[in-house]
Amino acid sequence: MQALQVTSLSGDLSGCQLIDLPVPERKPGEVLVRIRAASLNFPDLLMTRGDYQFKPEPPFVAGMELAGEVIEADETSAFKVGDHVMGGAKTGGMAEYASVPERNLRPAPPSLHFTQAAALGAAYTTAYTALIEQGDLTAGQWVLVHGASGGVALAAIDLAKNMGAKVIAATGSPEKSARIEQLYAPDAVIESNGRFREQVSEITNGKLADLVLDTVGADIFDESTRCVAFGGKLLVVGFAGGRIPEIAANIPLIKGFSVVGVRAGEYARRFPERGARIAAKVSQLASEGAIKPAIDRIVPLSRWREAFEAMDQRQLVGKVILTPGS
Ligand SMILES: NC(=O)c1ccc[n+]([C@@H]2O[C@H](COP(=O)([O-])OP(=O)(O)OC[C@H]3O[C@@H](n4cnc5c(N)ncnc54)[C@H](OP(=O)(O)O)[C@@H]3O)[C@@H](O)[C@H]2O)c1
Structure with a gap:
């Protein structure tokens, strides 16, 4: 699969490259997701430089936020093959597939396109x-x-x-x-x-x-x-x-x-019930059309550099979304 890998930390994205990686192997408790849209957040940019509070050791796949469909899950999972989900982890979202802990995912509101679902969560x-x-x-x-x-x-x-x-x-x-x-x-x-x-x-x-x-x-x-x-x-x-x-x-x-x-x-991790209530409320408001994320542009994952540079150069009004497999 194609993935945006941070091979080394750098201030100018020179340590980032699109490479071929095996599809991640799903561990128990995880859900394998085919990613349809990944949202760029400021911390993703900081992580390419080692400037974020969470400092993963390179190499790692960039991308903290995604939306996509379930490919494989535990038999006991609340998610079934084909379900539309959103969420993510601190890394791994800017790829064609990710294996994500089930607790980090929630159903994507059916009325939302994958690009909107990816834009909704973190912001x-x-x-x-x-x-x-x-x-x-x-x-x-x-x-x-x-x-x-x-x-x-x-x-x-x-x-x-x-x-x-x-x-x-x-x-x-x-x-x-x-x-x-x-x-x-x-x-x-x-x-x-x-x-x-x-x-x-x-x-x-x-x-x-x-x-x-x-x-x-x-x-x-x-x-x-x-x-x-x-x-x-x-x-x-x-x-x-x-x-x-x-x-x-x-x-x-x-x-x-x-x-x-x-x-x-961290608030959602320390107070899981409050975190779940916040996420559910955001999904509900989005489903009702009461709130709607602003998307500046949608670009294929192959044009990841354009997205990161636009954020770095402060050119965006709203979210930039990357679509893997295109
Ligand atoms: N505390 C949390 O839980 C949490 C969660 C997510 C993100 N964050 C943080 O919140 C901040 C915003 O994140 P975001 O994802 O919304 O980022 P973003 O979409 O890139 O927005 C950042 C905005 O900050 C303004 N800005 C002012 N000086 C800037 C500079 N030197 N470089 C870039 N932008 C500058 C720009 O708005 P104008 O041009 O309109 O002034 C820019 O659009 C980041 O620091 C991020 O790490 C915190």
């Missing part, structure tokens, strides 16, 4: 965990979402609007604003380069944001500490901007807000 469960599970979002609250063109951020905008919240989408790429507006009609789109507190204050009539969802870190985080309402939460989701910021403890004290670390995958 929406992360956004749901942040905003609703840990952020206690309620209708009418103001939510400021950073890195607005990204997979997790767009999922957050979609979910927050669906919950009846008021959303300020903040992007560092103002040329993407029209597309962000067109996708989910946030209440405002602002540019996050430089200072943005005054704009947030003006838009919210001085209230500031009840929740700030930050996938970028760096200067965006620093300025965001001036944008959270008293009693609000600054949700730390990622550091796409590169610098991991720091905060003096007196700032959340004086301003009366909480800084909340979000680690959606």
Whole structure:
């Protein structure tokens, strides 16, 4: 089978190559999946460099998220041959087949195409965990979402609007604003380069944001500490901007807000019932058409480089999906 292998770690994708590998042998407790679509997430890019918190030893097959159909499973498995599934593991998804622990898979909503099912999981469960599970979002609250063109951020905008919240989408790429507006009609789109507190204050009539969802870190985080309402939460989701910021403890004290670390995958592992409830809710909302992942482009696995470079160069508005076997 064709697979995208990370043979060595590098900053420029030179350690990645499409190669032929045997179809993985399924172990008990695993499900062999024929992959129809794999979704690229920022951690996949970081893992090619050895810059992610999880550091697999090369060689490994890239790809943490997939959708496809079941080829083989244990007799006692909840899945049967031909079932459509989505999910994945930390690696292995960018190939024609993967053998995945059953606990990491769930049924793909029948109404979703494989490409949409692959785009749904990580982005929406992360956004749901942040905003609703840990952020206690309620209708009418103001939510400021950073890195607005990204997979997790767009999922957050979609979910927050669906919950009846008021959303300020903040992007560092103002040329993407029209597309962000067109996708989910946030209440405002602002540019996050430089200072943005005054704009947030003006838009919210001085209230500031009840929740700030930050996938970028760096200067965006620093300025965001001036944008959270008293009693609000600054949700730390990622550091796409590169610098991991720091905060003096007196700032959340004086301003009366909480800084909340979000680690959606670990949250689901530590609290499996809550994780299952979050995943089920995301699937239900998608099945009903209440939420819909934004897909920037779908490319064959053979054009994996284009996908990784587009993410690295910050060209995407939404997810990029790779289709193996094409
Ligand atoms: N905590 C968790 O559980 C969890 C789960 C999944 C992902 N994450 C993290 O969340 C972050 C976003 O992941 P994602 O998959 O949504 O990534 P993505 O689709 O690539 O989105 C990242 C967005 O961040 C913004 N950005 C700002 N500075 C950037 C830079 N220097 N390089 C690239 N993008 C930059 C861009 O938005 P604009 O151009 O609109 O500003 C970009 O679209 C990553 O740090 C990832 O590791 C965390």
